[in-house]
Amino acid sequence: MNYLKVDSVELAYDGRxxxxxxxxxxxxxxxxxxxxxxxxxxxxxxxIIFGTLKPDHKYISINDNYIDTGYHNSRxxxxxxxxxxxxxxxxxxxxxxxxxxxxxxxxTTLLVxxxxxxxxxxxxxxxELRQLEIMIILYSKADFILLDEPFTHVxxxxxxRLKSALRDCATRKGIIITDHQYRNILEVSNRLVxxxxxxxxxxxxxxxxxxxxxxxxH
Amino acid sequence: MAxxxxxxxxxxxxxxxxxxTFSLVFAVLFILHGYNTLPFGLFFKFxxxxxxxFLQSATTKNVYMYYRNAGHSTxxxxxxxxxxxxxxxxxxxxxxxxxxxxxxxx
Numbered sequence: 001m002n003y004l005k006v007d008s009v010e011l012a013y014d015g016r017x018x019x020x021x022x023x024x025x026x027x028x029x030x031x032x033x034x035x036x037x038x039x040x041x042x043x044x045x046x047x048i049i050f051g052t053l054k055p056d057h058k059y060i061s062i063n064d065n066y067i068d069t070g071y072h073n074s075r076x077x078x079x080x081x082x083x084x085x086x087x088x089x090x091x092x093x094x095x096x097x098x099x100x101x102x103x104x105x106x107x108t109t110l111l112v113x114x115x116x117x118x119x120x121x122x123x124x125x126x127x128e129l130r131q132l133e134i135m136i137i138l139y140s141k142a143d144f145i146l147l148d149e150p151f152t153h154v155x156x157x158x159x160x161r162l163k164s165a166l167r168d169c170a171t172r173k174g175i176i177i178t179d180h181q182y183r184n185i186l187e188v189s190n191r192l193v194x195x196x197x198x199x200x201x202x203x204x205x206x207x208x209x210x211x212x213x214x215x216x217x218h
Numbered sequence: 219m220a221x222x223x224x225x226x227x228x229x230x231x232x233x234x235x236x237x238x239t240f241s242l243v244f245a246v247l248f249i250l251h252g253y254n255t256l257p258f259g260l261f262f263k264f265x266x267x268x269x270x271x272f273l274q275s276a277t278t279k280n281v282y283m284y285y286r287n288a289g290h291s292t293x294x295x296x297x298x299x300x301x302x303x304x305x306x307x308x309x310x311x312x313x314x315x316x317x318x319x320x321x322x323x324x
Contacts, residue, residue, distance in 0.1 A: 052286065074289040084283035089228055097225055097288045140287060 002028040002143045004062050004076075004174055009048055011041065011055040018044060019055065020198045026144060026174040031166060033189030034178040035203075035214055040195045042178045043081065046146045049176070050078040062143065070144075077142035081149050083129055085121050091132065092117040100141045107139045126153050134162060138169040145169065147177040151184050163188045182215065222298075225288055230299040232278070233270045240266035241307040245314040252318065263307055267300055 009022035018041045026032045036042045047053035049060060051069030060067050062075055070076035077098075085094055091113065099107050107113060112132045116123055124132065130153045137145060151159050159181075166175060166188050179185050186192070192203035196212050203209060210217045244259045282292045 050286070052283075069291070071286040071289060072291075074287075077287050078283065080280070080283050082280045082283075084280050084287070086228060086232075086278070086281040086284055088231070093224075094228075094284070097221060097228075098284075137287065141289075142287075 002063060002174065004049075004144045004176075005060070005064075006045075006049055007059040008057055009045065009055050009059075010057040011044060011048065011053075017198050019048075019195075022195075022198075022200050024176065024193050024200055026176050028143065028172070028174045029170060030190040031170045031175045031177060031188055033182075033185040033192045034176055034195060035182055035185060035192060035209070036178070036195035037214065038180075041198060042195055043148050045195065046078060046148050046176065046178065050076055050146055052078075074141045076144045076146060077137045077140040078146040079134055079137045079148055079150055081152070083121075083133060085129070085133055085136075087121055090118055090120060094121075095132075095136050098136050098141075099139045103139050107135065110135055127155055127158060130154055131158055131162070135165065138165055143173055145173055145175045147175065147179075149179045150177065151179045151181045159184060182209075221288070222290070225285060225290060226295070226298045226302070229285060229295045230302065233274065233299065236273075237266050237270060237303045238306065241303075241310050244307075245310045248311065248314045249318045249321070259311070263304070267303075271296065 004026045006024045011019040194201045209215045244262045
């Protein structure tokens with residue numbers, strides 16, 4: 001079973017500590033929910049794990065093998081907050097470069113793919129594009145998936161489908177997910193980690209989210 | 219490898235015209251003014267590469283994530299496409315030399 005470990009991450013901007021004493025881990029088969037207030041460093045932490053942001057210090061390993069850049073050899077895939085698919089290329093061609101060949105047939109049964117696979121991303125609405133981008137990441141070759149706000153721009157019915165897809169995906173991969181729609185995160189996650197004051201707190205009971213001031217008690 | 223070749227083409231496609239315009243313009247300058255222009259040609263090409271990186275980073279930086287999710291760093295993608303582009307430039311320059319020689323003979 002694959003095991004991702006992120007330890008001793010330190011990040012500072014202009015002398016201000018953004019991340020310190022960070023520890024987060026994820027096993028294949030689980031969804032870890034990463035919660036935290038705006039600007040607390042959730043996206044920065046995901047980018048550090050993915051390898052696109054260089055921190056002052058980090059130790060990231062998969063199965064105890066140190067990795068410097070998460071995306072090399074497609075070990076880790078990352079859904080950024082913004083759209084990432086290039087324009088002007090048919091969706092089928094774009095998807096083929098990232099989607100795992102072993103799951104290609106399953107991927108092609110998705111409605112959003114079937115409706116638009118011959119077209120470019122300009123044919124899709126914002127919600128459909130987001131849905132497609134999420135599914136491409138979930139069906140990627142990567143062992144670990146990092147999702148930054150996947151529920152944004154997604155309608156309630158699509159959110160339900162997404163949660164189901166996440167659970168399916170988690171049977172073969174490890175997922176770290178963050179979103180401000182925390183109820184969705186609570187529902188879909190096996191474990192919760194709260195990022196507060198630059199440190200990770202492992203949440204055992206949701207009442208602790210009130211204690212740490214992430215949600216109000218009312 | 220087929221996957222990498224396809225990704226290189228996807229990365230090169232939006233900047234193909236821009237960079238080859240630099241090559242073509244210099245090829246014409248070379249035909250007209252000869253070997254003295256060669257050092258300028260190199261500077262001209264690197265100006266094209268610098269402007270490409272600047273324009274791409276300013277306008278379509280988001281798509282870098284697509285290539286990273288496919289397992290390739292942006293630096294590696296630029297190295298591939300600029301390498302190919304420079305080869306095209308060299309071939310174009312060679313053809314320009316032949317044309318210039320023919321014109322001088324004529």
